[in-house]
Amino acid sequence: MYIIIAYLFFPNYPVKAEDKMVIMMNVSFRQIILLYCLQKLNGERTIYSIYHLLQGKKSSQTIQDAHLFQLSAFFHTDTNITRQQIADHAHELKRNSLIAETLDQHFILTAEGERVLKRGLSISPVPSYLNGWKYGRAGLLLWERLSLAVQVLSHLQHRETKYIPVQRRPETLLWVKEFVQTYGLNRKDLSENLYTELTSLLESGLNIDPNLLVVRLSGCGRIGLTEIQAAQEMKMDPVHYHYQFLNIIHYLALRIEEDHFPIMSAFLERETDILLTKSTEKTYTLLKDGHSLDDIIHIRRLKPSTIEDHIVELALNIPQFSIAEYVNAKKQRQIKEAIKAANTKQLREIRKYAPEASYFEIRIVLAKFGDNS
Incomplete structure (x- = not known):
């Protein structure tokens, strides 16, 4: 399973043919993802909200x-998708009677769509380690650093200095150069330790196929496959391969955070524990300085609705953020009961059961308690 990694680090290691994985589906994996997201949205958002989700748009x-x-697992996981592709897929799914349009660009799954989704997920489930919200950007950086480091160390081990780097971003090139130069081991030991940690991580992962990552690695005398080439090699739907590859990267990031991997931990750039839009961060700073909402509206010269968006984002992302100042305990209970009674996340419907609550108050409670409302 790991013979390619071994060869990259150890010149005399023999390489044999790899097994191939075949997955058959009646619809594309991207369409399965769209059906899954539409099922979760249940007609309460437009089809283009999925576009922004997959792109990882950092809007409130x-x-x-x-x-x-x-749907946070899918955040920033398909940055190549276009609005036109979303529209085309929606048109095809609708033409095939898998989804039905309830309002303009709002869709729900038909009974046939539910059946196709269930069958599709039974063949190709949502990857279990996928966490685009937490590792979307950090995972891509992890892959850049890891793939380049493997290539560099492989060529050093083979005493070859002429090659084209697999990564071109100056920041990544500089990072790997400093990593190799400053790490407290000679290059042979560094290579062996990285090989040991990487194979240990891959061996211990449940429901992942390490070959999906291994075929992408380059080294002396070996050019790793591109994402499209790897999908073809594995006889996989390209988008399905993409998500399975991300699944492995996010798995590596998770394990690196949880366990002790001295070499691999260097590749993971920890993001702040709290992921907020820049505008919300500014509002949060003013709140911590003791300013009221009216003060912040005046200081930042923003619409009240924009500042309310920031408060909802804070309630959503910061566990210790108290909403008591914005919704008293009694009204919180009323809104929670209204959410259960309405059995929807549509604010207009929820407010029918709690007419004394504002939309802002309902949004805060939804953000703070979610499905536990």
Whole structure:
């Protein structure tokens, strides 16, 4: 399973043919993802909210939707998708009677769509380690650093200095150069330790196929496959391969955070524990300085609705953030009961059961308590 990694580090290691994985589906994996997201949204957001989700748009609305509809795993996981592709897929799914349009660009799954989704997920489930919200950007950086480091160390071990780097970003090139130069081991030991840690991580992962990552690695005398080439090699739907590859990267990031991997831990850049939009961070700073909402509206010269968006985002992302100042305990209970009675996340419907609550108050409670409301 790991013979390619071994060869990259150890010149005399023999290489044999790899097994191939075949997955058959009646619809594309991207369409399965769209059906899954539409099922979660249940007609309460437009089809283009999925576009913003997959792109990882750092807007208050997209971040709130990712959490509210339990879709944070898909945040920033398909940055190549276009609005036109979303529209084309929606048209095809509708033409095939898998989805039905309830309002303009709002869709729900038909009974046939539910059946196709269930069958599709039974063949290719949502990857178990996928966590785009937490590792979307950090995971891509992890892969850049790891793939380049493997290539550099492989060529050093083979005493070859002429090659084209697999990564071109100056920041990544500089990072790997400093990593190799400053790490407290000679290059041979560094290579052996990295090989040991990487194979140990891959061996211990449940429901992952390490070959999906291994075939992408480059080294002396070996050019790793591109994502498209790897999908073809594995006879996989390209988008399905993409998500399975991300699944492995996010798995590595998770394990690196949880366990002791001295070499691999260097590749993971920890993001702040609290992921907020920049505008919300500014509002949060003013709140911590003791300013009221009216003060912040005046200081920042923003609409009240914008500042309210920031408060909802804070309630969503910061566990210790108290909403008592904005919704008293009694009204919180009333809103929670209204959410259960309405059985929807549509604010207009919820407010029918709690007419004394404002939309802002309902949004805060939804953000703070979600499905536990």
